[in-house]
Amino acid sequence: KMSSKPLSSLKIPRNILEKLHHHSIYKIQDLITKAPMELVKLLSIPLQKVQLIFDTCFENLAFDPTNALDLIKKNPVEEKLPNDNFDKLICEIGILRRGLLSEVCGPPGVGKTQFLTQLCITNSLIYPESSTIYIDTENNFSSKRFLEIASEKFLTKEKSEEDLIKMTKNIFVFKKFTISEFEEILRFIECEIITRNSSLLIIDSLASIVRREYSGSDSSILNERSLFLSKCSSKLKAMAEYLEVSVKIFSKFKTYVQLKFS
Structure with a gap:
C-alpha cells in the first residue's frame, strides 16, 4: 500500500529524516497520523517546514484514477439523446449543494447509476473549475453512456x-472492488479532494461492497457490517x-409487496 512507503524514499532532508527515525517514524502512515504542531515540537523545526514534509507525503499518496476522457477513447460513440430539464431541476432543488451528504436509493434497474452519471456532468456545468471523484465498486460506470449524455448537454448549452474534453478530464473514476481497496482510498480521500479541487464525490455503491465481504445472516456479521x-x-x-464538497452515496434495495385477495 502507498501509505506503507518508507519516508527514506521521499525527498526529505537527511537531518530531518534522522530525527523522524529517532521518534520511530519510518513510513508515510506513521507521519500523517501526527498533528503538525506535534511534529514541530518533536523535530524542532518551523511549522512551514513541517507543512512541506506533509505536502511531499500527500504527493506520493496520490492515487491513479482513470479519467472519463480515457474511458471514452476506449469506447467511442456518436449517438445523441433527446434534451431534458434535468439541470434546471437539480439547480432548483439544490441536490448538488456543497457540504451536503445524500443517499440515492432504489431497486435494481430503476436508473440510479444513470442519475449519478448525469450528476457528474451537471456538476461540471455548475462548477466548471472543479472536478468530480467517482468511486465505482460495481464496475457500473459506462463511458459510452457518459459520452451520450455529456455530448447532448454540452450541445444544448452551446x-x-x-469544453467537453476539459470536462471529461475532470471526472476521476476510481474502481475499487474490495473492502481493503475501498478503505485505502477512503483513508486519503481528503487529500484527493483537495489535490483535485473536487466539488462532488460519488460512491457507487457503498452497500454492495460491504455485502460482498460481509455476507451471511449471522448476528456478528450483521453487526460488523x-x-x-x-x-x-x-x-x-x-x-x-468541512471540505464543502457534495457527497452522494448510491444504495440499492429490494422491495417485496404482497397483495392478498379474498
Whole structure:
C-alpha cells in the first residue's frame, strides 16, 4: 500500500529524516497520523517546514484514477439523446449543494447509476473549475453512456468540443472492488479532494461492497457490517461539511409487496 512507503524514499532532508527515525517514524502512515504542531515540537523545526514534509507525503499518496476522457477513447460513440430539464431541476432543488451528504436509493434497474452519471456532468456545468471523484465498486460506470449524455448537454448549452474534453478530464473514476481497496482510498480521500479541487464525490455503491465481504445472516456479521457502514457514513458526512464538497452515496434495495385477495 502507498501509505506503507518508507519516508527514506521521499525527498526529505537527511537531518530531518534522522530525527523522524529517532521518534520511530519510518513510513508515510506513521507521519500523517501526527498533528503538525506535534511534529514541530518533536523535530524542532518551523511549522512551514513541517507543512512541506506533509505536502511531499500527500504527493506520493496520490492515487491513479482513470479519467472519463480515457474511458471514452476506449469506447467511442456518436449517438445523441433527446434534451431534458434535468439541470434546471437539480439547480432548483439544490441536490448538488456543497457540504451536503445524500443517499440515492432504489431497486435494481430503476436508473440510479444513470442519475449519478448525469450528476457528474451537471456538476461540471455548475462548477466548471472543479472536478468530480467517482468511486465505482460495481464496475457500473459506462463511458459510452457518459459520452451520450455529456455530448447532448454540452450541445444544448452551446459549449465547444474543447469544453467537453476539459470536462471529461475532470471526472476521476476510481474502481475499487474490495473492502481493503475501498478503505485505502477512503483513508486519503481528503487529500484527493483537495489535490483535485473536487466539488462532488460519488460512491457507487457503498452497500454492495460491504455485502460482498460481509455476507451471511449471522448476528456478528450483521453487526460488523453495520459498524463499518456507520463509520464510513460518519466520516463522509463530516468531510462533506468541512471540505464543502457534495457527497452522494448510491444504495440499492429490494422491495417485496404482497397483495392478498379474498
